[in-house]
Amino acid sequence: MITVTPVAALYLYLDWRAEKRWSESVAMLKREGETLSLMDLMPPRLPESENFAALPELRGINIIEEGDDKKGASGAKRQALLDLMSGLEKITPRMYQGITLGRSPDWSEIMAELKTASFITDLPPMGKETEAFKFAIETRNPLLKVLSEASSSYQDAEWVPAMRDQILPKHLAALHVPHYNAIKMTCQALNLHAIAAAESGKASAALDDYRTISLLSKALVREPLMTGHLLSLLNNRNGLEIVWCLLKQRRLQESGLADLHAVLSTFRPEQSFQLGLRGELITGVNNLDALATDPDGNGLYALAGMNVKNGDIRSWIGRAVPDSFFTESRAAFVELHMDHFMLPMKRGGTWDVVRQKDTLFEALGRGGLYDPPFERFLARLFLPLFITAAERTLHVEAMRQQAIVACALERFLIANGRYPEHLDELVPQFLASVPLDPVDQLPLRYRQGDSGRYRIWCVGMDGVDNDGQVNLGPGDNPESILSKPHYQGDWTWQYDPVPHLPTPSRLSPPLGGLPQGDWTWQYDPAPQLQIPSGLSPPLGGLPPPSEPLGN
Structure with a gap:
């Protein structure tokens, strides 16, 4: 006679109930056309002749040799990519305020920083900073130019070996992506070089850099990993600063603008x-x-x-x-x-x-x-x-x-x-067709400005059209607020700079909460806001500043 204890009976019941619920979940996945196999999400293999990431400088950067990410040819290639940003780390945040704030880089400040970091030995003459920066980064990092000039021959990229061709760990939490930081540093260096090239009149070089960033990001998102998507977002968001610089300076002719449009159209976040x-x-x-x-x-x-x-x-x-x-x-x-x-x-x-x-x-x-x-x-x-x-x-x-x-x-x-x-x-x-605002699904807003340019805007997280007003609040750090749920302003494309706002020690929002505004791309300056002194912080204090997306 088999005796079942109350504890055993409870475990049997819990197992039965859990398996029934799991079977229902699997059935729902099947009805929706979803899968529980990572390999089912892999795209078709990209021919090597069409694969930018099959270049010798990039091949194998996604694998670890002998259990050590610094060993072998793969480790050496990753290190070469990481070194592209050596000496440039401190200037990066200052380069990424065009789209959000309509501000060009302060090149005199940047060159002074580079001299302090021994990236350059002498300060260039006033007005020659962008040419000097471009020359310095090309001299120290010839690999950057190799990748950039090769990009025009390709339209897609996939890491070699591709994820489908590797033996994945049984537990996917142990999956290694040793190349991600190297790609991040490479794209940051390409951004810096491109912005300098755009502002010094070398539009074709800037366009090549932007195309290279797009190709490296394509390789990231061919793999079904959220971390790859987030790194691609970072790279492409910063790459849009290149677009902003090129259009602000009106450096491109019709053919170059058509090429730029084509590259933008291939990025689907x-x-x-x-x-x-x-x-x-x-x-x-x-x-x-x-x-x-x-x-x-x-x-x-x-x-x-x-x-x-x-x-x-x-x-x-x-x-x-x-x-x-x-x-x-x-x-x-x-x-x-x-x-x-x-x-x-x-x-x-x-x-x-x-x-x-x-x-x-x-x-x-x-x-x-x-x-x-x-x-x-x-x-x-x-x-x-x-x-x-x-x-x-x-x-x-x-x-x-x-x-x-x-x-x-x-x-x-x-x-x-x-x-x-x-x-x-x-x-x-x-x-x-006119693109739609991704929030309210209405056509993008547009208006010509008094300066002869224009502004383009989308409503922000609040879903309210505030006529293109950008409301950063204190702190002057756009990436700490614009994509946050509490932001009440527009997302705006603009070329005339948004004024710097002071950062008072004590501040509270006006009655009714934070100021209203949209996400806007514009060329006319936003009005100067006066921040009264002696105000108290909101309940709970100000939100802590976050790391800029450009970092």
């Missing part, structure tokens, strides 16, 4: 965000599988950032967690991921994800990380991070659409000797 979400769905389920088979019982604690040694009482508790907990957690992760990310993306794109974030936080529970329902532990840990990624994606997509329209406006000017009264005049010769 919302598509790469969706691919990254699919990859994170698979990785999340894989992580839970790894935790379920963890022989030491320490995986849950490690995931929460806790260091537990074998033999610790918590290790014994970890081993006692029933399998049903991990099965329920897999199902909960899939359900929440699908309901609040994949399905909204399919219905209405990234904005649908962002605007429904409150329902996500309600579903996750308002308690802490370790509060019930416990099976939502992993979802609580990771899903809120994807909301931040969605907000950044939305902002960069808005800037990309503005850049496309700005290129079309300059082409219209060359053809007609004037800017159009309305964006509809750009269709169909320069645009297939």
Whole structure:
């Protein structure tokens, strides 16, 4: 006679319930055409003759030799790419304020910084700073020019060996991407060189640099990883500063503007965000599988950032967690991921994800990380991070659409000797259609300015059209606020500089909250705002400044 204890009966019931819920989750994935295999998300292999990343200088930078990321030819190539930014690190944030603030770099300040860092030996004559910078970076980093000049022969890129051709770890959390930081540094160096080239009249060199950044970013987003998408966002957002410089200086003729438009059109941040979400769905389920088979019982604690040694009482508790907990957690992760990310993306794109974030936080529970329902532990840990990624994606997509329209406006000017009264005049010769604001899905806003240029804007996170007003608030750090949910202003493409705002020690918003405004690309200056002294901070104090996206 078989005797079933109450504890065993409970475990059997929990297992049955968990497996039933997981089966329903798998059925939902199948109905929606989703997969739990990373290899199913890989695109077709790119022929090497068409692959920019198959160049000798880039081949193999994504692999680790002998278990050490610094060893072998691959390690040496990565180091050569990392060295492209050596001595230039401190000037980078000053180069990325064109799109957001309409400000060109202060070249005299930059050259003084480079002299202090021993990047250059003597300060150049006034007015020759950009030529001197371009010459210095090319002399010290000939690899930069090699990559840039080769870019015109390619339209796509994929790391060699591609992810599909590698043996992936059983647990995807152990997947290494040793090339990411090297690519980040390479794109930053290309940006600096391109901005100097654009401002010194070398438009073709700047366009080659921008094309190279685009190709390296394409290689990143051929892999279904959210980290690759985020690095691609960073590279392309900073690359838009090159576009801004070229258009501000009116350095390109019709053919160059058409080429620039074509490169901009190949970058699709919302598509790469969706691919990254699919990859994170698979990785999340894989992580839970790894935790379920963890022989030491320490995986849950490690995931929460806790260091537990074998033999610790918590290790014994970890081993006692029933399998049903991990099965329920897999199902909960899939359900929440699908309901609040994949399905909204399919219905209405990234904005649908962002605007429904409150329902996500309600579903996750308002308690802490370790509060019930416990099976939502992993979802609580990771899903809120994807909301931040969605907000950044939305902002960069808005800037990309503005850049496309700005290129079309300059082409219209060359053809007609004037800017159009309305964006509809750009269709169909320069645009297939007027791009839509990624937030409210209305055509981008546009107005000519008194200075003879124009501004293009999208409504910001508040969804309110504030006539192109950029409202940074104190601190003068655009990347710390523009893509944040509390920003109440427009995203604007502009060439006349937004005035510097003082940073008082005590400040509160006006009645009704933060000032209203939009995300705007413009050429006319925003009005100077006067900040009264002696004001008190809002409840909870000012939000901490974040690292600029250009860093």
